[in-house]
Amino acid sequence: MEYSKRVFEHFQKPKFAGELKDADAVGEEGNIKCGDVMKMYIKVENNVIKDIRFKTYGCIAAIAASDTLCELAKGKTLEEAEKLTYADIIKEIEELPAIKIHCSVLGIAALRNAIKNYRKSN
Numbered sequence: 001m002e003y004s005k006r007v008f009e010h011f012q013k014p015k016f017a018g019e020l021k022d023a024d025a026v027g028e029e030g031n032i033k034c035g036d037v038m039k040m041y042i043k044v045e046n047n048v049i050k051d052i053r054f055k056t057y058g059c060i061a062a063i064a065a066s067d068t069l070c071e072l073a074k075g076k077t078l079e080e081a082e083k084l085t086y087a088d089i090i091k092e093i094e095e096l097p098a099i100k101i102h103c104s105v106l107g108i109a110a111l112r113n114a115i116k117n118y119r120k121s122n
């Protein structure tokens with residue numbers, strides 16, 4: 001399987017990996033095919049995502065795509081962030097093997113769940 005250079009850069013040095021201790025909401029999503037589990041932590045201020053982290057036991061594609069998604073989501077409003085798609089991620093990391101699409105959308109689903117949970121509790 002071939003990955004682009006950008007994918008490996010995100011995989012080797014993820015900027016947003018880890019937990020957010022004072023997160024306002026957490027979202028989770030699982031993927032049975034690869035056994036990937038994704039958690040997204042968001043910190044929200046005035047409807048804007050002030051900080052964001054992800055935690056996963058996922059594969060390279062899941063890590064690279066989620067790190068990219070975090071980069072894109074940070075500083076965006078909740079409405080903007082929940083509209084981010086797989087195409088937005090691909091624009092940043094150039095390409096992912098088609099077989100890995102299900103891993104790449106995990107972060108998107110987890111982020112949307114986090115936003116949903118945030119709205120429920122605020």
Ligand SMILES: [Zn+2]
Pocket residue numbers: 034036058059060061062103
């Ligand atoms: Zn995977």
